[in-house]
Amino acid sequence: STSTNCILWPFATDDKGYGTVLYKKKRYKAHRLALILKEGIEPDSKTFACHKCDVAACINPKHIYWGDGKTNARDKHLFI
Numbered sequence: 001s002t003s004t005n006c007i008l009w010p011f012a013t014d015d016k017g018y019g020t021v022l023y024k025k026k027r028y029k030a031h032r033l034a035l036i037l038k039e040g041i042e043p044d045s046k047t048f049a050c051h052k053c054d055v056a057a058c059i060n061p062k063h064i065y066w067g068d069g070k071t072n073a074r075d076k077h078l079f080i
Contacts, residue, residue, distance in 0.1 A: 006058040017056035
């Protein structure tokens with residue numbers, strides 16, 4: 001995996017390194033919100049915002065895509 005062109009969240013993060021943000025009175029992981037704003041849709045909570053770069057703090061919408069739990073788990077194992 002590569003972290004080239006990652007845009008790192010510079011504010012609060014959770015214990016796993018994901019950015020967190022309050023937006024319209026709702027708490028989001030920053031990478032999920034970045035993808036919601038890019039795509040214009042907010043899928044259900046069973047849909048994951050997966051990182052192609054495997055950098056938890058990355059909010060570059062070009063590095064993030066929607067996937068299910070299986071996709072997210074498979075993605076994690078590819079980069080460990």
